[in-house]
Amino acid sequence: MARMSRCALTTQPGAAVQPHSLRALYAVTAVPAIAACPPLQWVLGSQVMKIRLPALRILIVMAFYFCALPGPAQTWTQTGAPADTWRSIACSANGIRLIAAGDEGICESLDGGLTWLFLNSTPSGSVACSADGTKIIASGSGAVYTSPDSGATWQQHGLTSDDQYYVASSAEGTNPVAAGFRWDFRLNLSVGQFRKRMDHAGRSGKFLDWQHLVRGCLFRRRHQIGDRGGSHGRKRFISSRPDLHFGRFRRNMDAIRRSEQCLVFSSVFGGRHEACDRGVCRCFADWRHWFDLSIGRFWSHLDQRQPIDQLLDVGCLFLRRNTFDRRESV
Amino acid sequence: MSVASSSDGTHLIAVSLFDQNPGNPGVIWHSTNSGLNWTEDAMTGYFNSAAISADGTKMAVTDVVRDRIYTFGEPVATAPDALPVLSAAMAGNQLSLSWSVSNAAGFLLLSATNLASPAIWYQVTNVPTLSGSQIQVMLTGSLQNQFFRLSQL
Numbered sequence: 001m002a003r004m005s006r007c008a009l010t011t012q013p014g015a016a017v018q019p020h021s022l023r024a025l026y027a028v029t030a031v032p033a034i035a036a037c038p039p040l041q042w043v044l045g046s047q048v049m050k051i052r053l054p055a056l057r058i059l060i061v062m063a064f065y066f067c068a069l070p071g072p073a074q075t076w077t078q079t080g081a082p083a084d085t086w087r088s089i090a091c092s093a094n095g096i097r098l099i100a101a102g103d104e105g106i107c108e109s110l111d112g113g114l115t116w117l118f119l120n121s122t123p124s125g126s127v128a129c130s131a132d133g134t135k136i137i138a139s140g141s142g143a144v145y146t147s148p149d150s151g152a153t154w155q156q157h158g159l160t161s162d163d164q165y166y167v168a169s170s171a172e173g174t175n176p177v178a179a180g181f182r183w184d185f186r187l188n189l190s191v192g193q194f195r196k197r198m199d200h201a202g203r204s205g206k207f208l209d210w211q212h213l214v215r216g217c218l219f220r221r222r223h224q225i226g227d228r229g230g231s232h233g234r235k236r237f238i239s240s241r242p243d244l245h246f247g248r249f250r251r252n253m254d255a256i257r258r259s260e261q262c263l264v265f266s267s268v269f270g271g272r273h274e275a276c277d278r279g280v281c282r283c284f285a286d287w288r289h290w291f292d293l294s295i296g297r298f299w300s301h302l303d304q305r306q307p308i309d310q311l312l313d314v315g316c317l318f319l320r321r322n323t324f325d326r327r328e329s330v
Numbered sequence: 331m332s333v334a335s336s337s338d339g340t341h342l343i344a345v346s347l348f349d350q351n352p353g354n355p356g357v358i359w360h361s362t363n364s365g366l367n368w369t370e371d372a373m374t375g376y377f378n379s380a381a382i383s384a385d386g387t388k389m390a391v392t393d394v395v396r397d398r399i400y401t402f403g404e405p406v407a408t409a410p411d412a413l414p415v416l417s418a419a420m421a422g423n424q425l426s427l428s429w430s431v432s433n434a435a436g437f438l439l440l441s442a443t444n445l446a447s448p449a450i451w452y453q454v455t456n457v458p459t460l461s462g463s464q465i466q467v468m469l470t471g472s473l474q475n476q477f478f479r480l481s482q483l
Contacts, residue, residue: 081398083398086378086399088378089381094384095389096388098381098390102392108460110434112404114483115483116458118458118459
């Protein structure tokens with residue numbers, strides 16, 4: 001990734017404070033000032049030693065210019081998207097095709113945010129797309145919608161009317177996933193064949209755990225989701241095909257995002273919180289950290305890496321490369 | 331609160347809705363080494379969603395309070411193989427303007443009231459919709475002396 005630039009938020013589409021302008025200001029003010037400053041002087045007894053170091057000055061000027069000021073052009077830019085209460089955004093693998101879901105519907109940009117068009121007027125809360133951006137899955141108004149053709153046509157999948165869904169999509173877009181936010185869990189097997197899975201969610205004491213699971217992760221493994229007992233009580237298994245790229249979780253939920261060979265996720269199990277990526281897991285022991293996450297401080301604690309085996313003890317197994325029974329180690 | 335990752339998991343972006351003090355706008359965090367180190371961006375906002383490209387060079391976030399979408403990384407509007415052709419048709423008292431979606435990237439619909447030099451072109455603010463393979467803008471009201479064109483950004 002290119003070096004991040006610090007910038008100010010602007011309100012005009014396409015406009016942002018460019019570091020170049022700061023450099024120009026610096027060039028016309030600070031550079032001449034440094035260049036015009038008097039030479040260095042030392043007083044040694046009665047001798048005044050005057051040292052002129054033009055080369056050193058030049059180096060100082062250059063160092064300030066290139067190091068003390070923000071880096072080159074990369075900056076945040078307000079897109080030309082229409083004003084809307086945007087709830088979710090997804091992008092193609094190349095980042096050029098953007099798809100945003102909001103209260104006014106689903107909008108798409110084919111040019112990295114320069115221009116936008118409405119694909120669907122259904123208020124939507126979550127959206128995901130395939131790697132090429134042509135296959136879209138979105139949720140809204142208690143239903144899940146899929147489009148196989150860049151939004152030209154949509155198919156509605158009515159699961160239940162009172163659930164809020166969060167969606168994810170595989171890279172090829174043929175295995176989208178939808179998870180109910182409230183009381184249910186659903187897993188689709190292919191586009192257009194959403195199937196309700198209540199066998200785990202509906203069973204007595206495990207209901208709450210699976211609710212957490214749903215809130216924490218979208219997952220899929222060969223159409224199988226399971227748990228099994230262990231020496232430390234219940235262990236939850238989360239796995240995914242490596243070609244499944246995950247969708248985000250918003251608000252106080254965890255986040256999973258597109259990953260071809262690695263998973264990046266965090267989850268909530270029994271009051272514990274874990275964030276994992278590439279076999280490295282970070283555990284957080286109590287809800288306080290979870291609130292930290294919700295206000296953005298979670299990430300300052302991410303250096304607290306712990307091996308995967310410890311994560312197993314708190315009920316989450318992280319797997320990759322399509323090997324369900326293999327434990328990843330740090 | 332949202333997190334997104336590049337395809338190899340090395341580039342991460344995390345956004346927050348609020349700062350540590352509720353009510354204060356949230357921030358954006360970046361990591362280029364799978365979460366080992368994080369950098370807080372200077373940009374603040376009420377961010378509720380984030381997306382990132384497979385290589386991690388392009389990112390997008392939504393601000394649920396300001397109702398805006400922001401991107402990081404140069405937007406790309408590659409020159410199409412063929413320029414889009416703008417078509418116009420009347421549908422009742424509405425003017426329908428349409429062009430193909432296949433080569434529409436980077437083109438804005440502009441209008442002018444006359445072509446006398448210097449012609450002043452304004453962006454048509456109606457958000458287009460997708461109708462099959464065509465991008466469509468429906469215009470109503472007074473349409474006298476209106477000229478339209480697609481302009482590449």
